[in-house]
Amino acid sequence: MSDNQPIYDSKVKKILERLKFKTRDEVAEEMKYKNWRSMDMYMRRKNFIYDSKEGQYISANKRVDKYNKDPKNYAPAKVVSIITAFEEENTDPKLVAKQEGFKDHKEMA
Numbered sequence: 001m002s003d004n005q006p007i008y009d010s011k012v013k014k015i016l017e018r019l020k021f022k023t024r025d026e027v028a029e030e031m032k033y034k035n036w037r038s039m040d041m042y043m044r045r046k047n048f049i050y051d052s053k054e055g056q057y058i059s060a061n062k063r064v065d066k067y068n069k070d071p072k073n074y075a076p077a078k079v080v081s082i083i084t085a086f087e088e089e090n091t092d093p094k095l096v097a098k099q100e101g102f103k104d105h106k107e108m109a
Contacts, residue, residue, distance in 0.1 A: 006059040007046040015039065019056050082108070 006012075011031075018027045024036040033039045040050060048057040072080045078100060085096045097108040 004047050004059075004061040006048055006061075009046070012043065012046050012048070015043065016057060023055075024050070 015027060015031065018030065022030075024039065028034075028036040028039040031039060033042075043050070043057050044060075047060045049060050050056075051058045072083060075083070082096060082100055085091055085099070086093075093105040093108070097103075097105040100108060102108040
């Protein structure tokens with residue numbers, strides 16, 4: 001299970017299907033779990049994680065892919081400019097800090 005591939009058994013498919021129309025609490029009650037946390041533990045053992053934005057379980061390996069993206073795609077503009085400055089060779093951190101409006105390189109850190 002080190003590759004985090006999701007395991008789609010019949011119970012997982014039922015849970016995923018029911019979550020399209022109901023909350024986690026309602027689905028857990030229907031599936032005869034004590035509460036949604038018990039269902040969550042089952043889904044984690046099957047390599048799924050809950051995405052609160054979607055209200056659905058997603059494959060755990062999708063979450064890993066999300067964090068492997070380039071930070072310049074989602075970071076604030078100031079952070080992107082600092083990262084870009086440090087991509088060049090022989091960059092002086094004190095100079096970058098002054099250019100970005102910090103009083104010194106320690107404040108930038």
